[in-house]
Amino acid sequence: MPAQRKAAFPPSVDADTRLLILGSLPGDASIRQGEYYAHRGNAFWDLLGDVLGEPLRGQPYAMRLKRLRALGVGLWDVIESAERPGSLDSQIRDAELRDLGNFVNRLPALRAVAFNGKTAALHGRRQLGERPGLSLIDLPSSSGAYASLSREKKAEAWRTLRAWIV
Numbered sequence: 001m002p003a004q005r006k007a008a009f010p011p012s013v014d015a016d017t018r019l020l021i022l023g024s025l026p027g028d029a030s031i032r033q034g035e036y037y038a039h040r041g042n043a044f045w046d047l048l049g050d051v052l053g054e055p056l057r058g059q060p061y062a063m064r065l066k067r068l069r070a071l072g073v074g075l076w077d078v079i080e081s082a083e084r085p086g087s088l089d090s091q092i093r094d095a096e097l098r099d100l101g102n103f104v105n106r107l108p109a110l111r112a113v114a115f116n117g118k119t120a121a122l123h124g125r126r127q128l129g130e131r132p133g134l135s136l137i138d139l140p141s142s143s144g145a146y147a148s149l150s151r152e153k154k155a156e157a158w159r160t161l162r163a164w165i166v
Contacts, residue, residue, distance in 0.1 A: 013074030027087030041144030117141030
């Protein structure tokens with residue numbers, strides 16, 4: 001059976017976005033629910049809640065996005081669409097990448113881009129290269145499939161985002 005072509009979500013950003021967190025491509029649970037990081041095993045909302053010092057997971061999804069935008073935090077993915085059976089990044093094939101260069105140029109307040117996992121960092125860094133005034137941050141994946149790093153070690157790395165959140 002051929003892999004299904006999966007498409008990413010629109011960005012959750014505005015003109016005040018200072019920190020953009022880029023994932024790779026939404027997993028099956030996220031696609032079914034139409035929400036970034038919807039799988040319960042993905043620690044994204046818990047890790048980011050720890051960074052902010054407030055619980056995010058328990059809030060309705062629309063309120064989470066609104067809170068992030070109020071803090072200058074945006075979400076998007078580096079891949080527009082790809083063939084992928086299941087949700088693992090290692091299974092991504094025939095990826096159509098986003099035009100990140102043009103996208104970040106349209107965010108006047110942007111100061112940092114954080115990559116949620118190796119796949120996002122690989123594709124994102126290739127496109128963005130070195131840009132004066134823009135920090136690029138590699139984060140350990142929030143995915144439950146990335147279990148070789150403890151939750152506390154992930155949280156420690158994610159806390160570096162506090163520097164860009166006022």
